[in-house]
Amino acid sequence: MSTVNNGIPFVPENTVDPAAGLNQALNVVDALLQVQVQSVGENSPPSSLADGDRFVVGTAPTGAWAGRSGKLARWLNEGWDFYDAVIVVSKADDRLYIRAGSGWMPVG
Structure with a gap:
């Protein structure tokens, strides 16, 4: 439960x-x-990570992210956890993103 x-x-x-x-x-x-992600839309998991790093998975994920399109991916204890998030802020471009029916969209 x-x-x-x-x-x-x-x-x-x-x-x-x-x-x-x-x-x-x-x-x-x-x-x-308070979800702040490294980036939005990456399809391949990065190789250099710190515990707690989060990303929004792209539309054509590969490797450990395969089948997890649009999910919030968090690296912790040498493994990935995946979540359904709705709002994130990307460190890569300092933009707010909202998950809409068709995917992640920047606000403004």
């Missing part, structure tokens, strides 16, 4: 160690809160 809007996982009932579920939920919140 998870929250309706952002898919933040609930700690399962009768969990012996609630910290595990809570930490997973905090990781999702961290990925989606």
